[in-house]
Amino acid sequence: MTKPTPQNVSAMAEAAGVPVDKDTATRIASSIGPALEGFAPIAGTLPFDLEPASYVVVQHLTVAR
Numbered sequence: 001m002t003k004p005t006p007q008n009v010s011a012m013a014e015a016a017g018v019p020v021d022k023d024t025a026t027r028i029a030s031s032i033g034p035a036l037e038g039f040a041p042i043a044g045t046l047p048f049d050l051e052p053a054s055y056v057v058v059q060h061l062t063v064a065r
Helices: 007-013 024-040 055-063
Strands: none
Touching: 007 024
């Protein structure tokens, strides 16, 4: 997704247990849209090893050495 619609925002907020009204969903969609569009060229290209859960493993390996 490169630019969320208010409907997308409403659905995600509802799934997270924090429902929002239509005006709030519209404001969120219009404010986060440009940031998501900025990442569109690299979307899906980041390797999985950059996933945050591996941070703890890497830190333990560094300390162990």
